[in-house]
Amino acid sequence: MRHHGAYRRPRGRARPRHARCRGTRPLSLGAGGLPGLSGIGRRHDHRRRRRGGGALGADQRGGPHAHDRWAHGHDPPRRRAGARRWRVKVDVVEGPLETVKADAVVVGVYAEEGRLRESPARIDKALGGQLAEVLEAERFAGKPAHVTHVHTGGRIPAGRVVVVGLGKRVELTLETVRRAASAGLRRARDLGAKSVAIEVLGDRLPVKSRAHATTEGALLGAYTFDRYKREKADKRVESLRLVEPDGRRRREAADGARTGEVFAEATCFARDLVNSPANDVHPTYLAKVAAEIAKEGKLGLKVFDRAECQKMGMGLFLGVAAGSEQPPKFIHLSYTPSGRKRRRVAVIGKGITFDSGGLDLKPAEGMLRMKDDMSGAAAVLAIMRALPELAPGVEVHGLIAATENMPSGSAIRPGDVLRAMNGTTIEIGNTDAEGRLTLADALCYAWEKVDADEAVDMATLTGACVVALGPLCSGLFANDQGLADRLLAAAENAGERMWQLPLIDEYREHLKSEVADFNNVGPRGGGAITAGLFLKEFAGDRPWAHLDIAGPAFVEKDTPTGPKGATGAPVRTMLCYLMSQE
Missing domain, CATH: 3.40.220.10 (Leucine Aminopeptidase, subunit E, domain 1)
Known part of the structure; x- marks a missing residue:
């Protein structure tokens, strides 16, 4: 062996043989596939699946005369929902x-x-x-x-x-x-x-x-x-x-x-949404993208406007939306596999399409990147877009409370009290802690309207999490260790860094209010934890996890798998997780 890094020319002859491969098989990884992805890729005929089945048709399943060439799983007759102008x-x-x-x-x-x-x-x-x-x-x-x-x-x-x-x-x-x-x-x-x-x-x-x-x-x-x-x-x-x-x-x-x-493709789809400016990607645009995804993938879709959200009692969500001229949209996409009834998983994405901070206005420098505050919503849309092609055996509901957080004469004020969908009252200690308010109403919706068995929310929620874990690692909070362990395993499989942080019960005191059930912020220190504890109040007794993606959702330097800007986190983690569930 020569010095470190040197290579000797080997002996031997290559046997040239080149064959264009034929035939495709279902998307199942099965034994030997990515750990935790054994359920990937069951396909079901369109005629057999219920709404949201998401399978490829029988003529796309391959066979002895089919080529192993595809464009994102199939060759659709029209441009896919939100597809980029270029793809490989x-x-x-x-x-x-x-x-x-x-x-x-x-x-x-x-x-x-x-x-x-x-x-x-x-x-x-x-x-x-x-x-x-x-x-x-x-x-x-x-x-x-x-x-x-x-x-x-x-x-x-x-x-x-x-x-x-x-x-x-x-x-x-x-x-x-x-x-x-x-x-x-x-x-x-x-x-x-x-x-x-x-x-x-x-x-x-x-x-x-x-x-x-x-x-x-x-x-x-x-x-x-x-x-x-x-x-x-x-x-x-x-x-x-x-x-x-x-x-x-x-x-x-x-x-x-x-x-x-x-x-x-799902990751890059989310990247495109987050990289686009807020004057284009507003709540109405996200609702239109959701409609395209639902039509293409045969998913269920409900989009609620301000009046409908008011009827449901979403006071926290509408309080955040009050300062913006952009109408809020509450988006509910649903994927239902064919066959017997399965577990229901709610995936919830923070959908603040621009976050000025509200009346507690951010400094100009801190506001520059705030188009990325809908990274969680982008992840939900990307996940739901991919599910019909992957066809997991679990029912998935994608929920997005989409709005801007803007200052105006109608915006919520520090000291205001808002009422959540479940009746909990919240004193507004800071209007720039708005994401947890919208997520809280989305969690209430997941339990009351969807009857979800578990929920995972994804949000660019706190700078405190970035301080704790840096720009490349998501923070995980959960009220169920089994769910936390499964998400950590999925993140490991996906190659996305994630670290579990504690929900310290003593810090719940930091959210006390003199005039309401809770305040939406606590004192300095442990900000990521108090945000998680706030959301935990709306989880009830069902398994829930919160992914704080404030660091890795948008990066300032190139990474080993992409350029600076939006990364698409945590799309691959959640796809790994959902494919492993039955």
Whole structure:
């Protein structure tokens, strides 16, 4: 073994064999898939499912004459709800990577092995040893997500070979695969590649899981947002070809790639909504997007206006909405699987489309990013949009109380008292603690109108959570440890950081009010906890969890799987969670 990072040219001949794969299978991961995702992908015929069934039709289930090419699960006759103007076409092929035609191919190498193996070795052989020479000259050590490239000079069908590090073989994780695929795709894009082929990365983990993570990571890395720029980005990847060298495992790879694409598309859909400005993404717009999603996915939909919310007694939600000229909308999307009655899960997203702070006005600098205060709502819409394609076996209700928080002569004032849907009275200690008010009425709706078995809310709720956990980690609060454990496992599977924080009963005293049942804020210190305790008052005795995504929903720097801006958190966590429930 040479110095750290050097590779020797191996001996041996590659056996060229390239076959376009045929046939698709249902979206089930089954044994060996992503942990906790055993329920992914049951399909049901449209004629058999009840509202919200969300299955692909029988003619889309594949078979001996179907190709493993799809666009987000199926090829619809019209533009999908809220779809981005650009998206990557994905297909799966079998055969040696060095025989695949593409502008660039992406291959992974492990650290500290001293020589190239398998696909990298065959590519190096075809290139006359050039790959090993470049890696040795650059002291490429195979560290996770480190990337380099070589020009092929026409010696293989691809114009360039992008090499990405996978770290030590024994330490390989799905997140390593996800980040490596993202790094490789971005390098290929920056080189001007329009078509990219990438091998299912890694070898220690089940092929379905690796195919899912490879596809997901590559598509997340391909994301750009230039909707409002006159000159669009000229470097875009148009097609992604996932390559599985072993034909016996192609079907598993195709299943994993399909779910990975659905997860990535849902994440990017949420990113688009959050990245868009508040003058376009207002409550009425969110309601229109929900209507498109419901129509396309055959979901149930109810949208309540101000008068209807007033009849239901949503005093907290309408109090927040009182200062804005934008009419509030309470959105209820529902997905119901076919078959016997299942558990009902409510997913609730904070939908403040712009948060000025109200009369307790934010400073100008703090207001600049407040278009992202509807990240929870964007996540709910993305989740509900994906469910018909994934077809989980659990009933899901997506709830959004959408409004702006603005100052005006009609806005709520500090010291005002509002009444929640369940009759609880709240003194307004600060108008900038508005998200918990809207979520409280949404929780009441989940219990009283939906009769949900459990609820999970997602909200960019507190700066205190960012102080505690930083910008990359969500805070988790729950009144049921079993639910908390399942969500933490889902976050681990999805590659989204999450940490459980305590609900300290003694801090409940901080929410006391002299004139009402509770105040909406407490004293300084423990702000994320007191916000969680406030919401807990509306959870009753049913399982409930609160995800404070104030940090990771919108980031100021590029991440390993996307550019700065909206991240789409926690869409993938919640999809993992819902797919694991029965």
